Amino acid sequence: MVRNSKPSNSSMSSLTIDQIQAPIANDIKDFEKKFRSSMKSNVMLLDRIMTYIVKRKGKQMRPMFVYLTAHICGTAGDATHRGAALIELLHTATLVHDDVVDDANFRRGFFSINALWKNKIAVLVGDYLLSRGLLLSVQNNDFELLRIVSQAVKEMSEGELLQMEKARNLDITEDVYFDIIRQKTASLISSCCGVGAASVSASDEVVARVKLFGEKVGLAFQIKDDLFDYSTDERIGKPVGIDIKERKLTLPLIYTLSKSSWLEKKRIINVVKNENENPKKVRELINHVKAMGGIEYATTAMMKLVEEAKDLLAFFPDSVYKESLLGLVDYTINRDK
Amino acid sequence: MVRNSKPSNSSMSSLTIDQIQAPIANDIKDFEKKFRSSMKSNVMLLDRIMTYIVKRKGKQMRPMFVYLTAHICGTAGDATHRGAALIELLHTATLVHDDVVDDANFRRGFFSINALWKNKIAVLVGDYLLSRGLLLSVQNNDFELLRIVSQAVKEMSEGELLQMEKARNLDITEDVYFDIIRQKTASLISSCCGVGAASVSASDEVVARVKLFGEKVGLAFQIKDDLFDYSTDERIGKPVGIDIKERKLTLPLIYTLSKSSWLEKKRIINVVKNENENPKKVRELINHVKAMGGIEYATTAMMKLVEEAKDLLAFFPDSVYKESLLGLVDYTINRDK
Numbered sequence A, B: 001m002v003r004n005s006k007p008s009n010s011s012m013s014s015l016t017i018d019q020i021q022a023p024i025a026n027d028i029k030d031f032e033k034k035f036r037s038s039m040k041s042n043v044m045l046l047d048r049i050m051t052y053i054v055k056r057k058g059k060q061m062r063p064m065f066v067y068l069t070a071h072i073c074g075t076a077g078d079a080t081h082r083g084a085a086l087i088e089l090l091h092t093a094t095l096v097h098d099d100v101v102d103d104a105n106f107r108r109g110f111f112s113i114n115a116l117w118k119n120k121i122a123v124l125v126g127d128y129l130l131s132r133g134l135l136l137s138v139q140n141n142d143f144e145l146l147r148i149v150s151q152a153v154k155e156m157s158e159g160e161l162l163q164m165e166k167a168r169n170l171d172i173t174e175d176v177y178f179d180i181i182r183q184k185t186a187s188l189i190s191s192c193c194g195v196g197a198a199s200v201s202a203s204d205e206v207v208a209r210v211k212l213f214g215e216k217v218g219l220a221f222q223i224k225d226d227l228f229d230y231s232t233d234e235r236i237g238k239p240v241g242i243d244i245k246e247r248k249l250t251l252p253l254i255y256t257l258s259k260s261s262w263l264e265k266k267r268i269i270n271v272v273k274n275e276n277e278n279p280k281k282v283r284e285l286i287n288h289v290k291a292m293g294g295i296e297y298a299t300t301a302m303m304k305l306v307e308e309a310k311d312l313l314a315f316f317p318d319s320v321y322k323e324s325l326l327g328l329v330d331y332t333i334n335r336d337k
Helices: A017-037 A044-055 A061-073 A078-102 A119-139 A143-169 A174-199 A204-228 A251-258 A262-274 A279-291 A294-313 A320-334 B017-037 B044-055 B061-073 B078-102 B119-139 B143-169 B174-199 B204-228 B251-258 B262-274 B279-291 B294-313 B320-334
Strands: none
Touching: A017 A044, A017 A061, A017 A078, A017 A320, A044 A119, A044 B143, A061 A078, A061 A174, A061 A204, A061 A320, A078 A119, A078 A143, A078 A174, A078 B119, A119 A143, A119 B078, A119 B119, A119 B143, A143 A174, A143 B044, A143 B119, A174 A204, A174 A251, A204 A251, A204 A294, A204 A320, A251 A262, A251 A279, A251 A294, A262 A279, A279 A294, A294 A320, B017 B044, B017 B061, B017 B078, B017 B320, B044 B119, B061 B078, B061 B174, B061 B204, B061 B320, B078 B119, B078 B143, B078 B174, B119 B143, B143 B174, B174 B204, B174 B251, B204 B251, B204 B294, B204 B320, B251 B262, B251 B279, B251 B294, B262 B279, B279 B294, B294 B320
């Protein structure tokens, strides 16, 4: 494994997920044990579903943010494990619910819970996971962690609903866009970092600093995700133009609209509103956004957020953990799915 | 308004809901204010939905258990209001989720959230309500209340899942039946009473006593609900035989099975399994259960629970609140829907 000998805040590192995880490999193992045991139930059906959920785990981005932040703020311990499990339980609950809502049959290459079992079971499993997260926290008096995470759950649902409200009217400005992605995406990564710091009893100032760091990373993460919609690379994880089909206006298009004449604007809105099922029209719109510099504008905004996030870490002494955290920031905007 | 001059533990009172509510009318008003304000959002769509939810409120049984228990244990105050709001937020969240799952278009005579808006919105609204309940508690350091309620949320989802697991195999015993209804129904009423007592800083013993009281009332409530399935009265709220159609084995049928020969048992299971869509066969089964004394057996079990519940209240001094609470117990088993 090759790593840069000296961590640097400004240059781009390109650590792989394994390299980023290396300093916290034991933590992640402990976390997985904690996570599994926090899902145990004496209902057989539930236990079978839980085993399935554990098996299809993703890249563990959220626990990584929790542990790396805990380590740069102090010494990760039991409260950190519980914090990581709390967030993962709540996150898994929302994924299981999302599968029901979207009628999705797959998640991370596996069948979704609702595809294998029934919708009703999936909703109940989501509620069960939520309650286990709550119990884990209240039984251990982790009230500060719970405070941070509850705020994130509220913001995530509000952000999604705000986005749906705006998708109806197509009257979204850049400010509203940032409000939406701050709530629906950045709040979770921000709370991962906040939980990491609070779990090692960091001061309020330090907790606020890493939460702001997480928020900026989360905003950059979502802009990257929204940029995928304009990619022509077949290998990425998301079908091109799907956001337009769902009438989601994201930064590249919002910028383009702001630079367009009244007539052009009307034409664009018409495509999003009435011709969003027409692949040719959607492709034309994507090309127009590119020509207008929408991709460049969004990429610049994303890079600026990444630099601001990294600057917030300059405050902490250099360490393998800090190096990994910087690597994780770069990973969020360099990933290809 | 006519009320008994002397509260009695053993005799049946028959107070109306309005009479039961009279001593806590101001509390309920305060609660409604608190509940409304705890749902406020700056997302317009969300605010519209919340206004709608408040409008279609039910009989307020849960807040009534919270306030009446608080009053017999001490002096109801701000924590009691927050406790009642916490429970109602969580309960409303599960109702909104249930509507999605069941694809229900009506709830309490109103259109359901998912019928008026979309499924996705309904799931998000449920999550939002949950998070508001959590925040209300963590922001006010109501950790004891949160502990009681989290346990109930866990049990409710486990109970429902246990019931679904058993519905597959039709291998349910009386013990398992009581486990299921204890978890899926009684745990919520039990937690209402626990929250009421804990909100006025009652001792652990008193909290345990009223939780047990609530559990017994909740068990009786569910047996009553299950008995509706065998009613021939058209006015009741539930279509007759629906439990059998959904392969739910409840106490009258479980008793009948336990009293049946091997051959009879096989015949009954066959109806539930393979002929549960045949109205004639279902009606025959209902008549058989009646003839075997299944209704009587379940009614006796219900009455025994009610008496045990009332006996637990003998410990508390007589008061208008205690009188109302006893009236509420009777109401739960005398209601006709």
